[in-house]
Amino acid sequence: MTALYLLILVDSISATVLIPLLGPLLIDQATLVFLPGAALPLRNFVSGLLVATYVLLMLYMAPVLGRLSDQWGRRPVLLLCASGLLVGNVLAGLAIDAGSLALLFLGRVIGGATAAAQSTAQAALVDRGGNKARLLSYSLLFSSLGFVLGPVLATGLSPFSFAAPLHLCTFLTVVALVLLYRDRDREAPVAARRIDWSAISLWEGVTCFRDAAGDAAVRGLLGGFILMQVAWGGFFVFVSVYLMEAPRLDLTLSEVGLFMAIIGIGFCLSNGLVQPMLAERFAMRTLAVTGLGLNAATMVLCLIATSAVQAYAAGLLAGITINIAYPSIVTMLSDRVPPERQGWILGMVGSAAAMGWAISSVVSGALGGLGHALPIGLAAVLMGGAAVGMMVAGGMDFRRVHGNANE
The missing domain is CATH 1.20.1250.20 (MFS general substrate transporter like domains)
Structure with missing residues (x-):
């Protein structure tokens, strides 16, 4: 591999x-x-x-x-x-x-x-x-x-x-x-080598979203995933500017660089250790909803932080929680289509992530002129909305499961 x-x-x-x-x-x-x-x-x-x-x-x-x-x-x-x-x-x-x-x-x-x-x-x-x-x-x-x-x-x-x-x-x-x-x-062999x-x-880049909207198995999950990406994109783009300009913090450029690096460390810790360990014990939907909800809370922590250490801690938690939710949602989407459609659904995931970031760039850019705290506050609200949407999309499952935990 x-x-x-x-x-x-x-x-x-x-x-x-x-x-x-x-x-x-x-x-x-x-x-x-x-x-x-x-x-x-x-x-x-x-x-x-x-x-x-x-x-x-x-x-x-x-x-x-x-x-x-x-x-x-x-x-x-x-x-x-x-x-x-x-x-x-x-x-x-x-x-x-x-x-x-x-x-x-x-x-x-x-x-x-x-x-x-x-x-x-x-x-x-x-x-x-x-x-x-x-x-x-x-x-x-x-x-x-x-x-x-x-x-x-x-x-x-x-x-x-x-x-x-x-x-x-x-x-x-x-x-x-x-x-x-x-x-x-x-x-591994695929179902067919002759290309239809x-x-x-x-036009697949456009019609794929129409196809996904008509597929009840993926529609709710994909909608929640896009909302998550819009929220995370708005937070990620504007948090560095906010931390440099917030009167309580006034971080330097090098301190903001350290904050972004700590978020990256959280990414790696979560994907390499935390999420795989939790996936052995909890259902994917449980991890998705919990990760999204906790991530919204970490965004609020960034807004109310009064020191660089508090901001760094919030950044680490943000990197961990977003990557508890991300692979859990991707796994659920993969589980909901047969093997011959794995390329389609995972391609949709990449496309949906890009769409979310494109939307967040436009919306957050417009709101940024009204104050750099506003895009982060909106991101926290949207991330909380994604958690609620993920909970509604098929019902919440807090069962402890073993092995693959793929529901």
């Missing part, structure tokens, strides 16, 4: 590594690489557009590639995703070296369009059998590690060269591709 976990890691690193570089590349006059003669509002707009391009293409293409993997097989689609990821990283690195904004956009377009590696790799892990909840939780552990490592690599390597983090991503993607190619004899192109459409 090394190839699958490495590809998930590289996919997550590639999605986040560029974000810390956008400031020096497009905003800071001392290090500006792109649009040196443009006004600051335009450079801010282009910075946001580079992030949105990747997210929106991932939203649209993840269900298409997921459906394709159900028919064609996981490995060919994983190779396609990894190849697109490689090209995207190569182009982004070259774009920074050459100062070409058009080439950077092209790299993000290709990378976003093939950014379904995580959901397809998760489907491949499920195909191999075993404890589904544990496999999905470990896959999210590597995703969380990539989420943390992306910004760390960007800030650590950028003093040498702004393109250096992208070149490292290129190297890691090549390693993942080699391991995937060597793994060609160990893929009539069942796959480029």
